[in-house]
Amino acid sequence: MTSRGDRESEAHARSRKDNESRARASASNARMTSFRCECGDEACTCAIILTPAEYEHVRCYATHFAIARNHENPESEQLIEEHARFDVMEPIDHDAVQLARRSDPRQGWERPSTPVPIPVLGRGGRRSVPVDGPRPT
Numbered sequence: 863m864t865s866r867g868d869r870e871s872e873a874h875a876r877s878r879k880d881n882e883s884r885a886r887a888s889a890s891n892a893r894m895t896s897f898r899c900e901c902g903d904e905a906c907t908c909a910i911i912l913t914p915a916e917y918e919h920v921r922c923y924a925t926h927f928a929i930a931r932n933h934e935n936p937e938s939e940q941l942i943e944e945h946a947r948f949d950v951m952e953p954i955d956h957d958a959v960q961l962a963r964r965s966d967p968r969q970g971w972e973r974p975s976t977p978v979p980i981p982v983l984g985r986g987g988r989r990s991v992p993v994d995g996p997r998p999t
Contacts, residue, residue: 867938870902871958874927875965877901881928882967885917900927901951902935910948924966925952925959 877900888895897917899908908930912920920928926942927950934941934951938958943950953959963969 867955867958869904870935870938871953871955871961873902873904873906874900874953874958875961878927878965879967881917882921885914885921888914897928899930899933901929901933902938903933906930906933908933912948916945916948920950921968923952924969925962926950927952927962 877898881897881900884895884897894911894913895917896909896911899906899910901908910928910930912928917928920926928948929951931944931947931949934949938953938955939951940954941949941951953962
């Protein structure tokens with residue numbers, strides 16, 4: 863039997879794979895693109911709107927997932943960034959982190975050493991860095 867955590871991790875990976883296809887299809891000429899929420903809820907049908915730069919920022923880390931606002935599961939995920947239209951989270955369970963890395967469609971791609979920061983909503987107002995600082999992949 864598959865655990866809840868395993869199902870969440872697999873849902874993250876499936877959503878990210880679908881979103882990679884959407885990102886390629888929309889190309890860089892789109893100002894905003896509708897993506898599938900990458901939360902761990904298999905039944906989630908929420909759409910999130912990101913610019914190409916925002917999407918690329920999330921994809922700089924194999925363990926980061928773009929989700930609809932307030933869709934994180936605090937039992938298994940850590941909120942990394944808060945934005946006006948979406949949040950960014952990463953799994954906290956070791957096995958979930960490993961699955962996120964193994965299932966990364968961009969595995970083997972050269973990523974920038976330091977992603978370009980995008981404005982982030984913090985508890986005290988707008989910030990230009992992730993809530994907990996950058997994370998290595």
